[in-house]
Amino acid sequence: MKRGLEHATACVRPCPPAWENRRVPPIPSPQNAARIQPNATPAELIRNFCIIAHIDHGKSTLADRMLQLTGVVDARAMRAQYLDRMDIERERGITIKSQAVRMPWEVDGTPHALNMIDTPGHVDFTYEVSRSLAACEGAVLLVDAAQGIEAQTLANLYLAMENDLAIIPVLNKIDLPAAQPEKYAEEIAGLVGVDPESVLRVSGKTGVGVEALLDRIVEEVPAPQGDPEAPARAMIFDSVYDTYRGVVTYVRVIDGSLNPREKIVMMSTRATHELLEIGVTSPEPQPTKGLGVGEVGYLITGVKDVRQSKVGDTVTNAGKPATDALGGYSDPKPMVFSGLYPVDGSDYPALRDALDKLKLNDAALNYEPETSVALGFGFRVGFLGLLHLEIVRERLEREFDLDLISTAPNVIYEVTLEDNTVVTVTNPSEFPGGKIKEIREPIVKATILCPSEFIGAVMELCQTKRGVLGGMDHISQERVEMRYTLPLAEIVFDFFDQLKSRTRGYASLDYETSGDQAADLVKVDILLQGDHVDAFSAIAHRDKAYAYGVMMTGKLKDLIPRQQFEVPIQAAIGARVIARETIRAMRKDVLAKCYGGDISRKRKLLEKQKEGKKRMKTIGSVEVPKDAFIAALSSDSAAVKDAKDKRK
16 A cells, blocks of 8 residues: 555645545654654665656656655645746746655555656756756656657656666656557667566656556665765755855765754865754755755755855765765856846846856856946856756846846857967957967757658758758657757757747757867957947858848847937958948938028038038947847847837
């Protein structure tokens, strides 16, 4: 018989059909409540696992059913996507942050503690998944029974295999009319190397098969290994900043144990703190008597300095410290760089503090200060992709009440000069002058899964993006896997959108960095009345430089308000102008008062006006409004339209 924690009250809303007749077990009494305390749970009764899948394959919905079935969330508190805590996650319907939760589950009368981590599915948040995998012994590989295996499914599967995790293949959404469980079970079985009949069929929406999945987790996921008598060693796999309590650190205990009110040491920074509170998330924070081998929980020390809690660091006991730190995580390499500037220059210190606090919650964030002639003081920020950029900017604006301008994203280039000096360029303004010997750009290996009927459309798209076909395999009669080598700069902008458009939404994309290659690249400068505007500059392939110049000069002509004098907008490669637009001057009708008379009088007034315009053009400067900057650097057509309306 299986038994989870019981609700204190009856269900207010009708429960899903799969368990409406199920008897919910009683809530534990104070006498036996100690059995759910971590320090009272032997390591052999703990199971640490995560749920990995492609985006929108039902990870969070399945996690909801597990929370409800094990009784840690009652019916009144239950809501969809319970573990997605941020507003932006709930609005977009995607998981951005991994969330750990502890659940009780009984099998044959033996209580077990299940530590589950719900992970993101988008390729930009693979680093979150890799950290979660390092804290687990097993992984539930979830596949949509109506869509089948996607590119990110394969990527997450390979990550789990590299970490030697026990993999439990599961087909979700079997209740959908379009579900084809038999067909996709064979695909999964071929990948994982199991019998198709052993692939579990579940429905996160109705709850069908979730009990069997929890049983399989207890049966197949190995118990954590560690020495309870050794000095304490715990790996920090996540952390958040709380305004009132300071830094909250999430750890996985490998050896020994951690207890409240003892001194702990961060082994990389050697910082010493007192443990004010220690506990587990179930799914709300619950203080406990300590954490033992294999436990996943949180630590609160009251420290406000966000730099003293680094993801990947090892926590040990100050009185009996460990000698060797744990392996930690490899630092993620930023794929895309963009400048973030406050609209109001006085918000620069607030932006710096906001980035410090956000980095604690997002270990993949990298940034350094930079200045722009046009935009003032800001930061050069490294992101894992365009969605990561969009999410970080939105979080900074929402959570810290900032108004920001982000420059056009670009990647890292290595420029070799004729004297063999190598310059790393993360910003077009850093592009060196003089004679250049070679420019190298990063490339990626992309995996594209799509129906066979779209092979031609995908190949055409990849060729326009300077892609090289590396291989193609048919996973089944209807689905094909294509492997391309592509420049990173070509896929970080609109490649994914175009891929979805050309395949009617059926294609999926995953990519990983794969070194660099030499390319014929140039820097395209934008000049306003002969002055360089570094915010609009870009590094582009020579074949696409003209298109960028025409696009940017045309956009700026529509966005910049007319001046008292004529303003030329030029796009140039070095000293050669490749595109030009002109903003006509505003003219006053100086002949309005001339009702008649000799033409010489009118000509005299026009010549006088002409001289004034010429003098004004010599000493005048072009004022570019902030909204024009935002619209010009944005790919959002709505922002451009709003700026045009304001100008009118």
